[in-house]
Amino acid sequence: AQRVTQPEKLLxxxxxxxxxxxxxxxxxxxxxxxxxxxxxxxxxxLLLRHISRESIKGFTADLNKGETSFHLKKPFAQEEDSxxxxxxxxxxxxxxxxxxxxxxxxxxx
Amino acid sequence: xxxxSQHPSWVICxxxxxxxxxxxxxxxxxxxxxxxxxxxxxxxxxxxxxxxGSKATYEQGVEKDKFLINxxxxxxxxxxxxxxxxxDSSFYICSATGSFRGTAYEQYFGPGTRLTVT
Numbered sequence: 001a002q003r004v005t006q007p008e009k010l011l012x013x014x015x016x017x018x019x020x021x022x023x024x025x026x027x028x029x030x031x032x033x034x035x036x037x038x039x040x041x042x043x044x045x046l047l048l049r050h051i052s053r054e055s056i057k058g059f060t061a062d063l064n065k066g067e068t069s070f071h072l073k074k075p076f077a078q079e080e081d082s083x084x085x086x087x088x089x090x091x092x093x094x095x096x097x098x099x100x101x102x103x104x105x106x107x108x109x
Numbered sequence: 110x111x112x113x114s115q116h117p118s119w120v121i122c123x124x125x126x127x128x129x130x131x132x133x134x135x136x137x138x139x140x141x142x143x144x145x146x147x148x149x150x151x152x153x154x155x156x157x158x159x160x161x162g163s164k165a166t167y168e169q170g171v172e173k174d175k176f177l178i179n180x181x182x183x184x185x186x187x188x189x190x191x192x193x194x195x196x197d198s199s200f201y202i203c204s205a206t207g208s209f210r211g212t213a214y215e216q217y218f219g220p221g222t223r224l225t226v227t
Contacts, residue, residue, distance in 0.1 A: 043202075043218045043219065043220045043221065044153070044202070044204075044218040045218065046215055046216070086152065086153070096143060096155055096158050097143070097155070097204075097216060098155070099152045099153045099155075100152060101151070101152045102151075102152050
């Protein structure tokens with residue numbers, strides 16, 4: 001079974017402070033991991049995926065298979081980063097995506 | 110980026126009636142579409158996976174006779190909530206998977222439909 005755990009419902013940081021949103025997963029095969037973001041009153045959108053290994057809006061995430069984690073990081077938080085962030089897992093291809101419960105990031109000016 | 114639309118964006122219906130929600134991929138062909146349900150301040154819960162021309166695959170606990178899914182073309186999937194009850198009130202979100210302009214496949218999400226059953 002696929003399972004994604006995001007232990008924090010809310011994370012508050014000051015502007016300019018580092019951000020780390022935690023994500024752990026459970027999957028027996030080789031998963032694809034994603035981070036999705038939902039800004040206020042907007043639809044869900046892909047932030048980044050582990051296979052592309054790219055940085056989007058200053059965010060990065062490294063897949064750690066040993067710890068089964070895919071934490072999202074950003075060195076300096078900005079106010080516009082305030083949003084709901086969802087970690088997600090897929091078996092790949094056109095397979096279904098399982099979402100974590102989400103973490104609300106609040107960047108305090 | 111690719112656009113997925115949903116119609117209607119919100120709907121209010123009386124208990125016992127049926128409601129149809131449309132999900133369209135506007136500028137790409139969606140091999141697979143997914144239907145999610147989101148309760149307030151909760152995550153997205155997958156209801157079913159819909160492939161064009163075949164029957165939908167429902168997640169455990171989702172009543173297929175209550176939530177009818179039709180994926181008639183590569184750009185349109187519909188979710189019909191039959192005999193709706195107040196507990197069906199929720200935010201329904203669809204997503205479509207496909208390659209947009211030759212880019213790697215990705216799930217593109219619709220804006221969601223707010224259903225309120227009175």
